[in-house]
Amino acid sequence: xxxxxxxxxxxxxxxxxxxxxxxxxxxxxxxxxxxxxxxxxxxxxxxxxxxxxxxxxxxxxxxxxxxxxxxxxxxxxxxxxxxxxxxxxxxxxxxxxxxxxxxxxxxxxxxxxxxxxxxxxxxxxxxxxxxxxxxxxxxxxxxxxxxxxxxxxxxxxxxxxxxxxxxxxxxxxxxxxxxxxxxxxxxxxxxxxxxxxxxxxxxxxxxxxx
Amino acid sequence: xxxxxxxxxxxxxxxxxxxxxxxxxxxxxxxxxxxxxxxxxxxxxxxxxxxxxxxxxxxxxxxxxxxxxxxxxxxxxxxxxxxxxxxxxxxxxxxxxxxxxxxxxxxxxxxxxxxxxxxxxxxxxxxxxxxxxxxxxxxxxxxxxxxxxxxxxxxxxxxxxxxxxxxxxxxxxxxxxxxxxxxxxxxxxxxxxxxxxxxxxxxxxxxxxx
Numbered sequence: 001x002x003x004x005x006x007x008x009x010x011x012x013x014x015x016x017x018x019x020x021x022x023x024x025x026x027x028x029x030x031x032x033x034x035x036x037x038x039x040x041x042x043x044x045x046x047x048x049x050x051x052x053x054x055x056x057x058x059x060x061x062x063x064x065x066x067x068x069x070x071x072x073x074x075x076x077x078x079x080x081x082x083x084x085x086x087x088x089x090x091x092x093x094x095x096x097x098x099x100x101x102x103x104x105x106x107x108x109x110x111x112x113x114x115x116x117x118x119x120x121x122x123x124x125x126x127x128x129x130x131x132x133x134x135x136x137x138x139x140x141x142x143x144x145x146x147x148x149x150x151x152x153x154x155x156x157x158x159x160x161x162x163x164x165x166x167x168x169x170x171x172x173x174x175x176x177x178x179x180x181x182x183x184x185x186x187x188x189x190x191x192x193x194x195x196x197x198x199x200x201x202x203x204x205x206x207x208x209x210x
Numbered sequence: 211x212x213x214x215x216x217x218x219x220x221x222x223x224x225x226x227x228x229x230x231x232x233x234x235x236x237x238x239x240x241x242x243x244x245x246x247x248x249x250x251x252x253x254x255x256x257x258x259x260x261x262x263x264x265x266x267x268x269x270x271x272x273x274x275x276x277x278x279x280x281x282x283x284x285x286x287x288x289x290x291x292x293x294x295x296x297x298x299x300x301x302x303x304x305x306x307x308x309x310x311x312x313x314x315x316x317x318x319x320x321x322x323x324x325x326x327x328x329x330x331x332x333x334x335x336x337x338x339x340x341x342x343x344x345x346x347x348x349x350x351x352x353x354x355x356x357x358x359x360x361x362x363x364x365x366x367x368x369x370x371x372x373x374x375x376x377x378x379x380x381x382x383x384x385x386x387x388x389x390x391x392x393x394x395x396x397x398x399x400x401x402x403x404x405x406x407x408x409x410x411x412x413x414x415x416x417x418x419x420x
Contacts, residue, residue: 004384005356010326017379046377046402047257080407083289116220146215167256169227174214192256197290197407 017043025051033061033209037187040205044197053189060161060185064135064206067160071095072133074203075125076196077118081139084200089207100124119147126157137163139199142175149175152182161185163202165194227253235261243271243419247397250415254407263399270371270395274345274416277370281305282343284413285335286406287328291349294410299417310334329357336367347373349409352385359385362392371395373412375404 008016021042030038034056041050064072071094076082082099090097100106100121110117118141126148128134136159138144145164151157164179164186166172176188187202218226231252240248244266251260274282281304286292292309300307310316310331320327328351336358338344346369348354355374361367374389374396376382386398397412 002356002359002388004387005352005381006384008380010353013378013380020379043378045255045257045405046379046382047255047259049257079293080290080410083293084406142215143220146212149212168223168253169230169256170218170223171215172256174216177214178212195255195407196294197405200290 014043024048033065033206036209037061037202037205040201040208041189041198044201045195047193049191049193050189050198053191053193055180055186055188055190057180057184057186060187061206063185064161064163064187065209067133067135068095068203068206069093069210070133072135072160073098073128074135074137075099075121075128076137076139076199077101077121077144078140078196078199080196081137081199084197085137085203086207089204089210093210098125098128115147116141116143118144122147122151126151129157129159133160135159135161135163135203137165137199137203139165139194139196140167142166142168142171145175145179146171149178149182152184159184161187163199164188165199165202167194167198168192224253234258243275243416246419247271247412247415250411250418251399251408254411255405257403259401259403260399260408263401263403265390265396265398265400267390267394267396270397271416273395274371274373274397275419277343277345278305278413278416279303279420280343282345282370283308283338284345284347285309285331285338286347286349286409287311287331287354288350288406288409290406291347291409294407295347295413296417299414299420303420308335308338325357326351326353328354332357332361336361339367339369343370345369345371345373345413347375347409347413349375349404349406350377352376352378352381355385355389356381359388359392362394369394371397373409374398375409375412377404377408378402 021039073095074097076099085097106120110120122144164176231249283305284307286309295307316330320330374386
């Protein structure tokens, strides 16, 4: 059985994977750094739908890379997305990744105000964005995107970039359409697909440009 | 724009999502708890391929549920999978989730022995399995599955269950086929797809049966 396993050095595996993805994209290309983001989303999910569903506002990927280069922080809506981000690389440019979801006072405030924890976390992120350049990487909660939209429209938030990648069946498609109309740079896998893994991998794809 | 958002209570969202998934499965069903696992994988990824690719060895899902009920520990190969597991629920039955990937001595030993960190982590998991009932939840590394196969064949490991869900393009398909021949209970999304999110959600789907 073991003879079916190819002997590939760990460092070679990613290179080989990217070659296979590029080959199976049958000549489809994107300008960089968008192409790297498309490939890395496929690498993370083995799902070629990301070649069709990823939407970028004008120059969004370059804006994200530039922000990270200048020490942008990243705010996520899940511990999983937070875990997936290459925080060492992020820190080497001065940035930090934040997830406020497990904070006790977030749960308390959400209960008191009758909204989701994710919505409260976005307000914490907006407060951080008053001092720092902030990228929001959303992999789960449509309510996070909705609250970000409201904060932007109320003039309380001007994020560097929003990665809008909730996954699921209720309000997911609608929340993504909303954030694509907010007037800020975005990267969004249109439709139902996304997830914490996708949100994290988009951050990493931009970091690996540096 | 906001008027397109449905007002759904957080607790209702999951219920509504599962109804949509069931409806779009067009009458396809599985015995429980397999059905819950299939639905939760689709819920996590919005990818209906999981209805076709999930493979269960005989009675595997029941074996997993029973193990968790009796306090089984879970060993993962990524911090992301570890993050996604409902550790509060797991702990309520006496179990604990472990990921040894960031341990300093793991990196050191992997370098010395010229193998992957994931392979070393599986040996740590096997050592734990001498004292505890252990479920392995693999969402990333084919080399983790390969090492588990070797340990089983060497008579050094008898796990409660292996969730074999690496994702990707190099050795992923082959490592899954290997683990399905190891002679132990398994849950495997056959083919290239999987991921830390899938490994975690399979654990949670079993926990939520309890």
